[in-house]
Amino acid sequence: MLRVGIVDDHPVARRGMAAVLGDDPDFEVVASVARTADLPDPASLDVVLCDLYLGEGRPSVPEVRDLAARTHVLVVSAASQPADVLACVAAGAAGYLTKDSEDELFGEAVRTVAAGGFYVSPHLADVVRSAAHSAESRDGLLLTVREEEALGWIAKGLTHAQAARRMGVATSTVDTYIKRIRARLSLGNKAELVWFARNLAEGGRADPPAR
Amino acid sequence: MLTRPPADQPLAGAAARVHRMEVVALAASRCAALLNVVVALTTGAGRGEAFGPVVVLAAVLLAESTALVWLSWRRGGLSPAAGVADLLVGCAALAVNGLLVSGVDVHTWGFFAYPYTLVASCATGLAFPRPAQVVAGSLACAVVYAVSDHAASGQPLWNAVPNAGSYLGIAPVVWAVARQLRRLAAELDEEKARSLATARREAVLKERAQHARLLHDRVLQTMETLSRGAWIQDPWMRDQVRAEAGWVRWLVENGPEAEEVHDLGGALRALAQERTRRGLRVTVRFPPPPAGDFGAVPGAVADALLAATHEALTNVSKHAGVDRASVRAAVEDGVVVVTVVDRGRGFDVSATPAGIGLTQSIRARLTEMGGEALVESEPGGGTCVELRAPLTDTGLVP
Numbered sequence: 288m289l290r291v292g293i294v295d296d297h298p299v300a301r302r303g304m305a306a307v308l309g310d311d312p313d314f315e316v317v318a319s320v321a322r323t324a325d326l327p328d329p330a331s332l333d334v335v336l337c338d339l340y341l342g343e344g345r346p347s348v349p350e351v352r353d354l355a356a357r358t359h360v361l362v363v364s365a366a367s368q369p370a371d372v373l374a375c376v377a378a379g380a381a382g383y384l385t386k387d388s389e390d391e392l393f394g395e396a397v398r399t400v401a402a403g404g405f406y407v408s409p410h411l412a413d414v415v416r417s418a419a420h421s422a423e424s425r426d427g428l429l430l431t432v433r434e435e436e437a438l439g440w441i442a443k444g445l446t447h448a449q450a451a452r453r454m455g456v457a458t459s460t461v462d463t464y465i466k467r468i469r470a471r472l473s474l475g476n477k478a479e480l481v482w483f484a485r486n487l488a489e490g491g492r493a494d495p496p497a498r
Numbered sequence: 499m500l501t502r503p504p505a506d507q508p509l510a511g512a513a514a515r516v517h518r519m520e521v522v523a524l525a526a527s528r529c530a531a532l533l534n535v536v537v538a539l540t541t542g543a544g545r546g547e548a549f550g551p552v553v554v555l556a557a558v559l560l561a562e563s564t565a566l567v568w569l570s571w572r573r574g575g576l577s578p579a580a581g582v583a584d585l586l587v588g589c590a591a592l593a594v595n596g597l598l599v600s601g602v603d604v605h606t607w608g609f610f611a612y613p614y615t616l617v618a619s620c621a622t623g624l625a626f627p628r629p630a631q632v633v634a635g636s637l638a639c640a641v642v643y644a645v646s647d648h649a650a651s652g653q654p655l656w657n658a659v660p661n662a663g664s665y666l667g668i669a670p671v672v673w674a675v676a677r678q679l680r681r682l683a684a685e686l687d688e689e690k691a692r693s694l695a696t697a698r699r700e701a702v703l704k705e706r707a708q709h710a711r712l713l714h715d716r717v718l719q720t721m722e723t724l725s726r727g728a729w730i731q732d733p734w735m736r737d738q739v740r741a742e743a744g745w746v747r748w749l750v751e752n753g754p755e756a757e758e759v760h761d762l763g764g765a766l767r768a769l770a771q772e773r774t775r776r777g778l779r780v781t782v783r784f785p786p787p788p789a790g791d792f793g794a795v796p797g798a799v800a801d802a803l804l805a806a807t808h809e810a811l812t813n814v815s816k817h818a819g820v821d822r823a824s825v826r827a828a829v830e831d832g833v834v835v836v837t838v839v840d841r842g843r844g845f846d847v848s849a850t851p852a853g854i855g856l857t858q859s860i861r862a863r864l865t866e867m868g869g870e871a872l873v874e875s876e877p878g879g880g881t882c883v884e885l886r887a888p889l890t891d892t893g894l895v896p
Contacts, residue, residue, distance in 0.1 A: 297716075297720075303719075303729075365714055365715075369786050386719065386722060387722045389781070390727075410783060413785035414786065417786045442785065444825075445839060449882060452874075
């Protein structure tokens with residue numbers, strides 16, 4: 288049984304997500320709160336679903352950074368600015384999902400994130416690809432050809448297994464590609480990611496990061 | 499050529515300032531011109547029997563100058579007609595002054611119409627829009643002066659050339675400077691108007707974004723939550739709410755203009771909404787621009803892709819055994835790609851007769867556009883239909 292916490296300032300959305308996850312016998316929603324401060328000890332939770340915008344329209348980057356130091360964070364939102372999503376991934380989020388995703392995707396995402404993986408929703412795949420493309424036009428390849436290919440299939444809505452079949456590799460290989468992308472995005476060069484985000488937000492006019 | 503706004507339209511901004519400056523310049527030049535007349539009268543010009551007519555002439559010049567300045571101030575500048583009238587008065591003054599001093603051993607100041615018209619010709623530079631008109635006006639003054647001087651003093655004509663030539667140095671210079679100033683003012687005003695319009699547009703967008711966020715943070719999330727799970731018992735009602743939520747999301751993300759189905763993206767959204775109402779929950783996704791911008795997709799290509807998507811979704815409803823499907827469209831490397839994916843029961847592609855998945859007519863329509871349809875599936879592994887068509891019409895049959 289995975290212990291899940293939900294942080295969202297919208298009470299209806301909070302209750303909706305709790306219901307979706309509550310239907311799955313693998314999950315126990317132990318906290319559903321409006322502010323991260325109201326959560327029980329995050330280290331006691333397997334996954335925290337955190338809203339991308341906790342009031343004021345500012346992305347929850349500091350909250351995600353705080354939580355990610357102690358548990359696995361899955362960022363969720365009703366809609367998003369691509370740069371805000373990337374900023375949260377840079378801050379340590381292990382996945383991103385839109386709130387209107389199918390119930391199965393919620394389950395899949397929470398399971399992936401709880402197991403220490405990186406959950407790339409079709410939406411996030413598109414965001415990472417666009418940012419990488421706009422950064423690559425100045426800086427050469429930032430994703431390998433295979434990583435980019437895997438992301439492309441996921442963006443189209445394929446599962447890892449479907450993508451693997453298309454690429455003629457094992458599902459575990461696709462998992463590895465995606466994990467590597469996460470390593471590059473969050474653990475690797477943060478300046479690079481911030482640059483991704485800025486490139487996406489400003490249409491490729493950003494200055495390269497100081498190295 | 500710089501055109502003035504009609505007189506009933508008041509000048510504003512930099513153009514108004516340049517106009518005020520022109521009025522001041524005109525008034526100042528006329529004062530300086532009349533000063534010549536005053537000096538001439540007080541230093542004994544026309545001493546003797548001609549003094550009366552000379553005073554009358556001076557009075558006429560004073561009245562005409564005053565009228566001209568007043569007109570310029572009231573009407574937003576001098577019209578060419580006013581310029582012509584002013585030239586006629588000036589030339590007449592030269593001729594009359596020449597006649598009055600004719601034969602008399604005149605004091606140098608006696609022929610005061612010359613310095614007067616010389617300084618007053620600033621008005622010619624302000625009144626006419628075209629350089630040829632300004633030069634013609636100046637030449638007219640020069641010729642009338644030369645003839646009048648020749649007739650009055652009996653000196654040879656060439657003797658008047660240096661003085662006559664001075665006319666050509668005043669009005670054209672005034673014209674050039676005034677034109678430059680007016681042009682600069684117009685540019686400045688245009689620039690100001692542009693930035694004002696931009697600021698207004700930005701304010702509107704900002705307000706819209708605020709409204710969108712409000713819709714989003716409150717209404718949309720509630721609707722989307724209601725449309726899933728068991729909050730609403732009636733499945734038909736649940737699908738209605740979901741479809742409406744999809745519409746609100748579309749509105750929030752794309753603004754009110756995007757309500758109409760004007761490109762492939764909008765058409766796919768509308769299709770998804772229609773299917774959702776009928777029980778197949780279709781999510782539609784586009785990548786961020788430029789890949790998610792469908793403005794460049796030709797209508798025929800969009801229609802063919804839409805028809806194929808239509809059919810692919812119908813197949814999901816009929817065969818997949820699930821009530822969800824996802825559609826994603828993007829423009830990549832000059833190719834429009836629409837992918838329809840479900841996680842349903844799938845089928846064995848190799849064991850199925852050609853043509854299943856998509857009918858021949860749909861495939862033919864795509865092929866005609868230089869496109870193709872790829873169907874990938876396996877039992878228990880869902881189905882992925884990929885529809886591709888080039889943006890350019892190179893594949894089109896002429």
